[in-house]
Amino acid sequence: MTMNSELDPQVRQVLDLLDQQRAPPTYGASVETARDQFDELFSMLDPQPVGDVQNLTIPGPKRPIPIRVYAPEDGPDDAPGVFVTFHGGGWVLGDLDTHDPFCRAVTNAADCLVISVDYRRAPEHPFPAAVEDCYTAVEWAGEYAGDLGGDPERLAVGGDSAGGNLAAAVTLLARDRGGPDLCHQSLIYPAVNSVVGEEFDSYEENGAGYLLEHESMEWYDERYIQDDLDARNEYAAPLLARDLSGLPPATVITAGFDPLRDEGIAYVDRLEDAGVAVEHEHFPEMIHAFVSMLDVVDRAHDGIETVADGLRDAFDAQAR
Structure with missing residues (x-):
C-alpha cells in the first residue's frame, strides 16, 4: 500500500535536528x-499543568507496579472517566517520565483521570511480563479508581506504539478472562504485528529515515519476544488473534511515514470486520511518535484531540 504525501515541514526539522546529533x-x-x-x-518537552499528580505503587504479579495518576484541574461535576495508558518505547525504553507530557495533555483535553503504568520492561522482563503488569493495573483501576476520584464504571485503555500493543492485548485479556468492562481503547500507531506475521509495504517504504527504523523494530522484538512460541501468541501480537469480536470501541491513529502504518490499518480492518466500532484517523504527513512532539509539531495537538474526542464520546455513552 503506497500512500503519496508530503512530509510535514515541522517533522522534517525534527528529523534534521536528530541527524545533526x-x-x-x-x-x-x-x-x-x-x-x-x-x-x-x-x-525536551514542556509538560502542561494539571489539577493533581500522584505517584503510587500497586500490587503486581512479581513486584509492585509504579503508576502515576493525573486529575484535571477543572474536571466534570461527576467523577470523571478513567483512562489507563501504557507508554511506548518498544517494550524496552520509556517510563512514566517520558510520557508525562502526553498524559497531562490527555488529562486536560478529555477532562478525565489518567493512570500511567510503569510496567516491567524487556529484556530484563520479556513477554508476557509487560502484558501481565498492564492487565493487573487495569483490574486495579476497575476496583480502586473510585478512591482516586474517578468513575470505575467508565474505564478505557490506550497507548502509543508498544503501548498500543499492550492496550490491544489488555482488551483481549479482559474479554477472555471476564475482566473489567472496558468502554474504549485508544491505539496510537500500535505495534500489533509479529515477526511471523505479514510483511507490510510500510516496513520497506518507511523503514529508514523517519525516526523509527525497521531494524530498530527487529531489535525491540528480539528483546521482548525471547521464545519462538511467543511470537505466535495473540497477546504478544493482537493482529494474529483469530477472533476480535466483543472488544470495546476503538480510536486508532496511524501515520503516513511510519513503518507501523500498514499493520495499524490492517488492525482497523480486522476490528471492523469483527463488528467493533472504530474511529480511524490517519495523518499522512506524520511520522511515528508524532503525538508526543507537542512543543514542536502542531499536528501533535490534533492527535491529542483525536484521542480525547474518542474518550469523551465513550465516557458520555457509558454515562447514559
Whole structure:
C-alpha cells in the first residue's frame, strides 16, 4: 500500500535536528544507551499543568507496579472517566517520565483521570511480563479508581506504539478472562504485528529515515519476544488473534511515514470486520511518535484531540 504525501515541514526539522546529533540508531546501541537517548529526546518537552499528580505503587504479579495518576484541574461535576495508558518505547525504553507530557495533555483535553503504568520492561522482563503488569493495573483501576476520584464504571485503555500493543492485548485479556468492562481503547500507531506475521509495504517504504527504523523494530522484538512460541501468541501480537469480536470501541491513529502504518490499518480492518466500532484517523504527513512532539509539531495537538474526542464520546455513552 503506497500512500503519496508530503512530509510535514515541522517533522522534517525534527528529523534534521536528530541527524545533526549523530546519535547511534537504537539497533546499534546497548539497551542502556538506547534508554538514555530515548529519555533525552522526551526531556525536551514542556509538560502542561494539571489539577493533581500522584505517584503510587500497586500490587503486581512479581513486584509492585509504579503508576502515576493525573486529575484535571477543572474536571466534570461527576467523577470523571478513567483512562489507563501504557507508554511506548518498544517494550524496552520509556517510563512514566517520558510520557508525562502526553498524559497531562490527555488529562486536560478529555477532562478525565489518567493512570500511567510503569510496567516491567524487556529484556530484563520479556513477554508476557509487560502484558501481565498492564492487565493487573487495569483490574486495579476497575476496583480502586473510585478512591482516586474517578468513575470505575467508565474505564478505557490506550497507548502509543508498544503501548498500543499492550492496550490491544489488555482488551483481549479482559474479554477472555471476564475482566473489567472496558468502554474504549485508544491505539496510537500500535505495534500489533509479529515477526511471523505479514510483511507490510510500510516496513520497506518507511523503514529508514523517519525516526523509527525497521531494524530498530527487529531489535525491540528480539528483546521482548525471547521464545519462538511467543511470537505466535495473540497477546504478544493482537493482529494474529483469530477472533476480535466483543472488544470495546476503538480510536486508532496511524501515520503516513511510519513503518507501523500498514499493520495499524490492517488492525482497523480486522476490528471492523469483527463488528467493533472504530474511529480511524490517519495523518499522512506524520511520522511515528508524532503525538508526543507537542512543543514542536502542531499536528501533535490534533492527535491529542483525536484521542480525547474518542474518550469523551465513550465516557458520555457509558454515562447514559
